[in-house]
Amino acid sequence: MGCLDHWQPVLLARNLGKKPVAVRLCGKDVVLFRTRSGKVAALEDICPHRRMRLSLGSVVGERLRCMYHGWTFDCEGAGESPASPKLYTCAQKYDVLEKHHAIWVKSVGSTPEFPAFEIDGYHNVCNLQHRAQAPLELVVDNFCEIEHTPTTHAFFGYPLERMHEVEVGFYPTDRTVRVVNRGPRKHVSWFLRAVLGIGGNHQFRDEWTTHFSPVYSVYDHWWQDPDSGAESRVRFRLYIFFVPRDDEETTIFTFAYTKSRYWGPAGGARLLGWLMRRKLDYEIRLDVGILNGLADKNPHVEGMKLSRFDRVLGLNRDRINRIYRGFASMGVTGDISEVDAGMPRPKIS
Ligand code: FES
Ligand SMILES: [Fe+2]
Numbered sequence: 001m002g003c004l005d006h007w008q009p010v011l012l013a014r015n016l017g018k019k020p021v022a023v024r025l026c027g028k029d030v031v032l033f034r035t036r037s038g039k040v041a042a043l044e045d046i047c048p049h050r051r052m053r054l055s056l057g058s059v060v061g062e063r064l065r066c067m068y069h070g071w072t073f074d075c076e077g078a079g080e081s082p083a084s085p086k087l088y089t090c091a092q093k094y095d096v097l098e099k100h101h102a103i104w105v106k107s108v109g110s111t112p113e114f115p116a117f118e119i120d121g122y123h124n125v126c127n128l129q130h131r132a133q134a135p136l137e138l139v140v141d142n143f144c145e146i147e148h149t150p151t152t153h154a155f156f157g158y159p160l161e162r163m164h165e166v167e168v169g170f171y172p173t174d175r176t177v178r179v180v181n182r183g184p185r186k187h188v189s190w191f192l193r194a195v196l197g198i199g200g201n202h203q204f205r206d207e208w209t210t211h212f213s214p215v216y217s218v219y220d221h222w223w224q225d226p227d228s229g230a231e232s233r234v235r236f237r238l239y240i241f242f243v244p245r246d247d248e249e250t251t252i253f254t255f256a257y258t259k260s261r262y263w264g265p266a267g268g269a270r271l272l273g274w275l276m277r278r279k280l281d282y283e284i285r286l287d288v289g290i291l292n293g294l295a296d297k298n299p300h301v302e303g304m305k306l307s308r309f310d311r312v313l314g315l316n317r318d319r320i321n322r323i324y325r326g327f328a329s330m331g332v333t334g335d336i337s338e339v340d341a342g343m344p345r346p347k348i349s
Pocket of ligand 1: 047048049050051052066067068069070071
């Protein structure tokens, strides 16, 4: 399998209206359009006639019309020229799906499984799209370690002065990497403590599993009393997809869900949705600011001085190369064992 062979989100569905939209996936320019009957299609964003961008054209009924000479293309890419009716032409198409409030694209002929959303009992509270000026690997690095949370984040994560108390565990399988963190929580305002039901001695719990076809992490965030096991009133589950636009930019799609013990069929999802949209958008923008500011955007770990939280970098790279990009495993070392040697073993149950 190659990068284009996985089902990947390329646009939030609410952003595809009557006009075609240009997106970029793994270095390929793709045009998305929605026909008058509501069908969604994806074609290579180049007219086979004289290479105009099809995304600058318009939707006419069930077809996309190129703005240069008026040739039109249906959802399968089959083209017609008004000036040469017998001429056969075809634009390259992609398989496309509208699901979970997003438009998903893959190459024709590949047969990957669609990512499984395990959201029974959860309510969708917001869906977000951000763009980082950094390659896939460096974006995944940022979203898969919590050492940056004290200094980068306002809400999620752990306090800097107690970071040494945070326990971290890594649980890789052949196709996934699970990371489990537990430690003292950050200061949370009285309002949020009340809304989320966070107790005075609750710890912050932060666990996620990263998958690689396509590349995405499923995060569970909650607060918990370490002695009694009592949990906060609200849990968050985030599906975050990391989608390369090309070798230098990555789109980050966030699908946010909550499960709460509030009364009502949606468990206060409307209030939580408003809160989550604000908080999450802000927190992810902070991550994007960090990524945009990196001095060196070389995706390799060789030469980095890595900490006990960074073991995941090598585990992820191995699976990105092998499963997502379809390369033979190249083995990633990095300076991990030396740093790890002096650290206590993770004690997470
Ligand atoms: S370039 Fe598209 S119709 Fe001519
Ligand atoms: Fe972050």
